[in-house]
Amino acid sequence: MSVLTDAITSALGTDIQFDKRQYPSSVICCTVPVEKFAEAAWVLKKKAFALLAAEWASDETPFGRGFCVFACYRWGKEYLIVRSELPSDNPQFPSLTRRYIPAYRFERQIQSLMGITPAGHPDARPWIKFEDWPAGAWPLRKSFDASKPLPRVAGEYEWIKAEGEGVYEIPVGPVHAGIIEPGHFRFQAVGEDIINLEERLGYVHKGIEKKFEALSWQDGARLAGRVSGDTTVAHAIAYCMALETMTDCNVPERANWLRAIFLERERIANHLGDIGAICNDAAFAFMLYQMSRLREIVLRTNHKLFGHRFMMDKVIPGGAAVDIDSEGKKEILSELDSISKDFEKLVIIYDESPSLEDRVRDTGILRPELARELCVVGIAARASGLNLDCRIFNPFPPYDQYDLIELGVPVLITGDVHARTWVRIQEVRESIRIIRYMLENLPDGEITSSFTPPSPDMSGFAAVEGWRGEIIYWLQAGPKGEINRCMVRDPSSVNWLGLEQAIPGNIVPDFPLCNKSFNQSYSGHDL
Amino acid sequence: MIRILKQIFRTGIVTEPLPTEIISEVEEVGAKLEEAVRKRFRGSLTIRQVDAGSCNGCELEIHAINNPIYNCERFGVHFTASPRFADMLLVTGPVTHNMEIALRRTYNATPPPKIVVAVGDCGCNGGIFGESYASLGGIDKVIPVNAVIHGCPPTPVALLQGILKAIE
Numbered sequence: 001m002s003v004l005t006d007a008i009t010s011a012l013g014t015d016i017q018f019d020k021r022q023y024p025s026s027v028i029c030c031t032v033p034v035e036k037f038a039e040a041a042w043v044l045k046k047k048a049f050a051l052l053a054a055e056w057a058s059d060e061t062p063f064g065r066g067f068c069v070f071a072c073y074r075w076g077k078e079y080l081i082v083r084s085e086l087p088s089d090n091p092q093f094p095s096l097t098r099r100y101i102p103a104y105r106f107e108r109q110i111q112s113l114m115g116i117t118p119a120g121h122p123d124a125r126p127w128i129k130f131e132d133w134p135a136g137a138w139p140l141r142k143s144f145d146a147s148k149p150l151p152r153v154a155g156e157y158e159w160i161k162a163e164g165e166g167v168y169e170i171p172v173g174p175v176h177a178g179i180i181e182p183g184h185f186r187f188q189a190v191g192e193d194i195i196n197l198e199e200r201l202g203y204v205h206k207g208i209e210k211k212f213e214a215l216s217w218q219d220g221a222r223l224a225g226r227v228s229g230d231t232t233v234a235h236a237i238a239y240c241m242a243l244e245t246m247t248d249c250n251v252p253e254r255a256n257w258l259r260a261i262f263l264e265r266e267r268i269a270n271h272l273g274d275i276g277a278i279c280n281d282a283a284f285a286f287m288l289y290q291m292s293r294l295r296e297i298v299l300r301t302n303h304k305l306f307g308h309r310f311m312m313d314k315v316i317p318g319g320a321a322v323d324i325d326s327e328g329k330k331e332i333l334s335e336l337d338s339i340s341k342d343f344e345k346l347v348i349i350y351d352e353s354p355s356l357e358d359r360v361r362d363t364g365i366l367r368p369e370l371a372r373e374l375c376v377v378g379i380a381a382r383a384s385g386l387n388l389d390c391r392i393f394n395p396f397p398p399y400d401q402y403d404l405i406e407l408g409v410p411v412l413i414t415g416d417v418h419a420r421t422w423v424r425i426q427e428v429r430e431s432i433r434i435i436r437y438m439l440e441n442l443p444d445g446e447i448t449s450s451f452t453p454p455s456p457d458m459s460g461f462a463a464v465e466g467w468r469g470e471i472i473y474w475l476q477a478g479p480k481g482e483i484n485r486c487m488v489r490d491p492s493s494v495n496w497l498g499l500e501q502a503i504p505g506n507i508v509p510d511f512p513l514c515n516k517s518f519n520q521s522y523s524g525h526d527l
Numbered sequence: 528m529i530r531i532l533k534q535i536f537r538t539g540i541v542t543e544p545l546p547t548e549i550i551s552e553v554e555e556v557g558a559k560l561e562e563a564v565r566k567r568f569r570g571s572l573t574i575r576q577v578d579a580g581s582c583n584g585c586e587l588e589i590h591a592i593n594n595p596i597y598n599c600e601r602f603g604v605h606f607t608a609s610p611r612f613a614d615m616l617l618v619t620g621p622v623t624h625n626m627e628i629a630l631r632r633t634y635n636a637t638p639p640p641k642i643v644v645a646v647g648d649c650g651c652n653g654g655i656f657g658e659s660y661a662s663l664g665g666i667d668k669v670i671p672v673n674a675v676i677h678g679c680p681p682t683p684v685a686l687l688q689g690i691l692k693a694i695e
Contacts, residue, residue: 130624130625133624137660139660139661144660145660146659146660146661147658147659147660148660149624149658149660149663150624150660150661174626174629175577175610175629175633177608177609178608179576179578179586179589179590179593179606180578180586181578181581181583181586182578182579182626182629202625203580203623203625203626203629204578204580204581204623204625204626205623205624205625205661206580206621206623206656206659206661206662207656207659207660207661207662208656210659210660210661211655211656211657211659222655223655226582226584226654226655226656226679227582228582228583229581229582229583229584229585229586229587229680230583230584230587232584273587273590286531286534286535289594289595290534290538292590292591292594292595293538293594293595293596295594296591296594296596299591303682309588309682310584310587310680312584312679345530345534346534348530349530349531349534352530353531521583522583523581523582523583526625
């Protein structure tokens with residue numbers, strides 16, 4: 001037994017049923033009566049100190065059932081999914097928001113897109129769904145026709161207001177000043193000090209989760225690779241792993257290692273870009289040009305060896321789509337040598353520039369205790385004292401060979417812009433080291449294996465550490481063996497709340513710097 | 528400070544000519560471009576980039592054409608923060624239902640004459656996202672498009688070629 005299952009069984013006893021349709025078997029799924037859904041959350045928080053990883057719903061009417069609501073908890077190496085069945089008319093469940101803060105947006109999203117009411121939720125405003133959508137439009141329901149365009153209706157979004165002498169508002173977006181994705185930020189400020197930030201996202205909602213349901217399992221991997229373009233490899237790996245756990249597919253050893261090499265190269269490229277961009281937002285443009293030069297070298301090598309600068313569509317169900325030969329290995333090793341040499345010089349410059357340090361230190365602080373309450377993941381978590389990394393705590397091959405790979409993960413406790421930058425710097429070093437190790441020890445053999453679609457009514461789960469943090473996929477096979485539901489949880493889905501909480505108390509001109517240090521995906525959040 | 532100067536001088540100028548296989552093509556387009564930019568844009572083409580729903584892959588490559596290796600400013604091409612100053616809108620897609628109004632407003636805020644270039648397979652025709660309740664498809668479903676740049680995402684070289692061709 002595990003800590004999480006022990007805690008929930010001792011509190012709820014015979015009310016719990018363990019679900020055998022959930023894969024992999026290490027991720028336990030249990031069904032509780034809906035009235036105990038919130039109690040389960042409370043027990044897991046108070047007794048097992050679990051963090052909430054995701055919350056979602058599925059429409060199970062094709063199986064002759066109603067709806068289902070799921071909450072996924074994490075504690076150390078364990079994941080536990082708690083599931084409750086709901087009737088098909090007037091479905092509702094007790095809200096977890098007062099127990100777990102990240103449920104705040106998960107539940108607004110469930111209500112907006114699936115039309116299930118989280119009873120007792122403090123905020124009834126829609127999320128991702130805009131005010132001009134028709135009232136009964138719940139796209140994730142099976143009864144919704146996704147092929148027709150939505151008509152627009154009249155409606156207005158209610159913003160949180162701050163009042164008082166000298167308080168003013170700054171609305172920003174959705175079209176921002178730079179070359180970035182759209183989203184709206186509304187600041188309430190007094191003088192230069194921000195007293196509140198409210199985010200409004202959903203502008204790039206492309207209906208991805210609904211789209212999955214119309215695709216074959218193979219094509220799903222292509223769509224997963226386009227949930228967030230900068231994280232294409234990690235999303236494709238997470239989708240493929242969730243799928244592979246439901247089938248007999250044994251991914252060849254070599255393919256697993258190749259996937260890990262792609263994943264680490266994606267991490268290096270994005271971290272290099274981010275470190276440069278963070279410094280640029282502190283008016284240290286030198287670093288942007290130097291880092292973007294290094295990043296371009298990585299992308300060009302990707303293009304030359306793997307046929308795509310971001311390695312899109314190179315991870316496929318059952319394996320990897322592209323192999324590497326001895327020439328390619330040599331090329332990557334010499335590329336890493338040259339990048340590493342320049343990178344270390346730049347790190348010294350970063351560390352020794354007082355004008356830069358003045359901007360990045362003590363700016364945009366996300367305190368460790370708040371980070372824990374918000375259940376943030378990835379870089380933002382590790383910069384705020386939370387030791388979370390799926391490569392260590394929920395290792396997928398080849399990271400499960402700890403004694404060989406000896407992955408080190410940096411954890412800082414200051415939670416400021418500098419901490420988030422420094423975590424990236426350490427991770428670039430570590431990724432360079434493990435790519436070298438993997439290339440030198442790459443196992444021989446095939447890179448794909450045959451893949452058979454899963455049987456009806458099975459579900460698969462996977463968590464993968466992308467460069468931003470933990471990515472979770474949960475897949476469910478429908479009655480004909482098709483995709484019935486694909487739940488995507490990008491790290492941004494939780495970390496946007498972290499940004500919102502890190503901003504008050506900072507000055508308005510520091511917002512771009514703080515925002516860049518989180519560098520969230522809008523597309524991965526809006527889906 | 529001495530380290531910064533050392534790194535700058537050691538790195539030198541890394542801006543390079545485009546790869547040899549397309550260099551003649553770009554030179555040819557580049558000559559016409561210079562003429563066109565001089566005639567129509569007084570030597571500088573100002574672009575406003577609009578993300579109307581992309582997965583952010585295209586944005587990364589548009590960023591890349593600003594890096595010191597491609598350095599698009601040497602072609603007289605630069606990016607502006609406001610559509611009010613723009614000669615060209617570089618729009619990535621698919622256009623989402625939720626971005627449609629913002630895209631129309633950005634288009635209307637850009638002074639005529641203006642050129643709209645749809646970037647990426649999704650910007651051209653909706654790509655993998657197609658047309659649905661949330662995605663309206665290609666940019667031309669919402670605003671008039673003058674030129675397209677295919678690719679998922681288009682490489683920086685393809686972007687430069689596409690921009691040059693759009694103002695030919």
